[in-house]
Amino acid sequence: GDSVTQMEGPVTLSEEAFLTINCTYTATGYPSLFWYVQYPGEGLQLLLKATKADDKGSNKGFEATYRKETTSFHLEKGSVQVSDSAVYFCALTRDVAGGTSYGKLTFGQGTILTVHP
């Protein structure tokens, strides 16, 4: 079945440091890939997405590129802020044959990011 593997956390960085959170996936066909962020006490919010190979998703300074050859979707940000402290989830969804899907998102286990001033 489909699966998503994220790098183990927690990740602790100083403000303005470079961030990479690795994500690799296993799925047949051509999934869509997502990064969600969960701030303390809140639900998940979609951060960015990519729907086909070589697409780059970006939002709020975060970027991730859909790499089919390495089945990866690593999250990067050039200069993190204290306000970026949160849990980050990589996820995929895949339409089944016939172009319909029941909307199942498969998530990684989440990576806790803490940014210090």
Added chain:
Amino acid sequence: ETGVTQTPRHLVMGMTNKKSLKCEQHLGHNAMYWYKQSAKKPLELMFVYNFKEQTENNSVPSRFSPECPNSSHLFLHLHTLQPEDSALYLCASSQDTGEVYEQYFGPGTRLTVT
């Protein structure tokens, strides 16, 4: 109210209790979802409803019983739970099912079973 709301935000219940979680979406969406978020485990999809019809039951034990009376409301009825059912239960909604439709999540209900 805007977005997806969930009540209560925190719930403590004994193993013999019966309680219900409520989710309401104010986005005009047609699909709603229940997820379970346990410590150190990936989010697990539990149920999917589309146009009030259940389209997915991800092998969830019968002590969890969902109800979707209309496209805006989703309930999760709980009875005779086990301590391992303690988790954050997240509700989400989307315009329709399918990978092109973004899911919007509520803040969750933190459930503790004693």
